[in-house]
Amino acid sequence: MMFKPTFLALLLLAPPLAAARDGHANAYLSDTQVSVAMAVLPAPSTPGSAEDKADYAATDRAFADRSAADFEQAKKEEKFNAFDFAPVIGDGFRADKLPHVAALFKEAEEETKQAVDLSKNHWKRPRPCPPASECADHPEKAAKKSFGYPSGHSSRATVDAILLAQLFPQDADALMQHARDIGWRRVVKGVHTLQDIYAGREFGTALATDMLASPALQHDLAAAREELRAAGLAPKTP
Known part of the structure; x- marks a missing residue:
């Protein structure tokens, strides 16, 4: 019985997302889909x-x-996108060579960030602050950061991995592991907890599943596949 008030409260958050995408006819997610995904996400610990x-x-x-090594990689991943999965896919997987692929993932990542920001602002879970971390040394900078639950990196990496698996199905397991590693290194960096990154995986999975039901995304995936074939990066057929 506690689920319904939470769900209704989350539905009230839909208008800001709609405003952010006003006039954007080719969005991959509807406001309702985002609200439902947020409502299904379990609450963090009390x-x-x-x-x-x-x-x-x-x-x-x-x-x-x-x-x-992990800490340095975590710092490099402070900003990342789908093309940071190139170690799994291959060196030719570059944004400057694949404009259709780049446009698809830019849209997916932007919509994921909007959804994550709404969810973070709903739960308002503080980030961790380990002793001797940047947060502990510079609390004024930490105060400007977003909330922790769910992890945006974990959410976006999961969305990227699931959508990339549509283009490179033979690499699906490796792509998902790469996404998990990105999330885990946020814990190593001291900026998220395990609950944050697990929630990101669940939230990202829900968002990516809904995106795949979008005709706009399917259209863009088809264009991306053609571009990958022309670039010699399409998966080899048996």
Whole structure:
């Protein structure tokens, strides 16, 4: 019975998203789809509960135990897009060579960010702040960051992986693992908890599933496949 008030509250958040996409006829997601995906996302732990404290403590440990390589990669991934999956797909997977592919993922990533921002602002879950982290050293910068739940990196990486698997089905497992690694390194960097990145995976999966039902996305996927074939990057058929 607690689900209905939460769902109705989330539906009230739909108008700002509609305003952000006003006049955009080729959007991949409807406001209703975003609202339903937000409503299905489970609530994070109750603030101050034992579970909540353990979640933040896990980030403190991951940050303290970080490897130099993982931490450097996490910093490089502060800004990323679908073309950062090139290590899985191949060196020829470049935005400057594939404008149709680039346009598709720019749209998908922008819509995902809008949905994530709405969800973050609904839950208002504080980010972690491990000892000796950038957050601890520069609290004034940390105060300007968005909320933590769900992780935007984890959400967008999941959407990217699922949509890329439509173009490179033979790489589906590796693409998803790459997305999971991007999310995990947000914990290593000390800016998200495990709950944040798990929620991002679930939210990203729901958003990508709805995107795939969009005629606009299917049209753009077809154009992307043709472009990949012309570039010699299409999957080899058996």
